[in-house]
Amino acid sequence: xxxxxxxxxxxxxxxxxxxxEEGADALGFVVEYPDANPWILSRHxxxxxxxxVPPFVxxxxxxxxxxRTILELVDATEPHALQLHRDETEDCVTELATRLAGTxxxxxxxxxxxxxxxxxxxxxxxxxxxxxxxxLVDSVVPGRPAGTGKAVDWGLARTVVDTGVAPCILAGGxxxxxxxxxxxxxxPFAVDVITAVEDExxxxxxxxxxxxxxxxxxxxxxxxxxATRA
Numbered sequence: 001x002x003x004x005x006x007x008x009x010x011x012x013x014x015x016x017x018x019x020x021e022e023g024a025d026a027l028g029f030v031v032e033y034p035d036a037n038p039w040i041l042s043r044h045x046x047x048x049x050x051x052x053v054p055p056f057v058x059x060x061x062x063x064x065x066x067x068r069t070i071l072e073l074v075d076a077t078e079p080h081a082l083q084l085h086r087d088e089t090e091d092c093v094t095e096l097a098t099r100l101a102g103t104x105x106x107x108x109x110x111x112x113x114x115x116x117x118x119x120x121x122x123x124x125x126x127x128x129x130x131x132x133x134x135x136l137v138d139s140v141v142p143g144r145p146a147g148t149g150k151a152v153d154w155g156l157a158r159t160v161v162d163t164g165v166a167p168c169i170l171a172g173g174x175x176x177x178x179x180x181x182x183x184x185x186x187x188p189f190a191v192d193v194i195t196a197v198e199d200e201x202x203x204x205x206x207x208x209x210x211x212x213x214x215x216x217x218x219x220x221x222x223x224x225x226x227a228t229r230a
Contacts, residue, residue, distance in 0.1 A: 002217045003183050004190035006060060006169070007197060007209060009039035015204035016052055022209045023217075025190070026058035026081070031073050034064050034086065038202040039194070043076035050077055060108070064088070067095045074105065083136060085110040090130050097131035106133040108169065112140035113152045132166060134189060139172035151178070154185045161187050176211035183219045191216050 007019040008028030016027055030039040031046045041049070050059045061079035063070050064086025074082060082105055084093065097107050109132035137157040151173030160168045167189035174182055175196035183191060197208040 003188060003219070005213050005216050006058075006190055006192045007194075007204065008060075008062065008171075008192055009194040009198070009202065010049060010204070011039055011041060012203065013049065013052060016049055018204055018206050019209055020054060020057055022206065023213045024057065024209070026060050027053055028060045028062050028083065028192070028194075029077070029079075030062045031077055032069075033062065043073050047077045050079065067092045067099070070096060071099060074100075079105060081106040081108055081133075083108040083110060084132075085112075085136075085138075087112075093130045093132060108132060108134045108136050110136040110138050110171075112138050113156065113172075134167040134169055135160060135165075136169040136171055136192060138192070151182075154182060157186045157188065174212075176208065176215045179212060180215045180218055183216055 004025040005023070006026035006028055007024045008030075010016050010019065010027045010029055019027055029041055029046045029049060030037065031041055031043055033040050046061065050061075053059050058080045059077075060081045060083050061073060061077050062083045062085050063073050064084065065088075070082070070084070070092075082096070082100065084096070084107070088096075088109070093107070093109055100107055109130060137152055137160060139152045152170075154170075157168060157170050160166070168186070169190045169192055170182060170186050170188040171192035174191055174193050179191055179193070182188075193212055197204055197212050199205050
């Protein structure tokens with residue numbers, strides 16, 4: 001099964017259409033994220049853009065903060081999947097998993113790893129088992145919540161995949177030149193990209209999106225799709 005590709009940081013109708021036309025499996029919308037970044041949308045703007053996403057392409061809301069605020073954003077935007085991308089507590093993740101049960105909305109927990117220091121696999125696995133349907137392994141650097149351009153330890157990400165604790169989405173420093181090797185090394189369910197398919201104004205570039213998706217899917221490797229919680 002081919003790896004899925006998520007194009008993240010969609011801020012404009014044209015960029016959403018472009019990503020879909022080039023074969024993206026999912027689009028990411030950063031909704032009222034607590035920390036400053038170039039891709040933040042209001043819940044109203046995110047809902048407008050998400051309504052333009054065609055059937056069979058996954059709408060992902062990238063959020064951060066407390067459970068109550070996150071659930072308000074879910075109600076406002078109606079995503080297919082919810083990506084928790086800050087430092088949500090175990091209790092917060094558990095509460096959200098419980099509240100989303102039966103809705104069909106899948107819960108993704110980002111594990112933001114210091115790109116310069118590989119973390120112990122046990123910590124990753126503990127975080128991966130906190131009720132989420134999938135985990136997203138991403139890099140983190142000071143003052144940059146996403147779009148770091150820094151790769152994580154692919155061996156660490158492969159540990160998550162091999163245990164089968166939860167499907168793994170790989171992010172962090174991926175670009176057309178390395179995503180094929182990353183997919184072969186990690187065998188993730190999906191890969192996630194943002195800055196490597198943009199120009200200096202944070203708008204998406206068709207040729208970059210095309211090159212990334214083609215390189216990612218060339219190996220034909222990927223994990224099975226995660227089951228939806230009852």
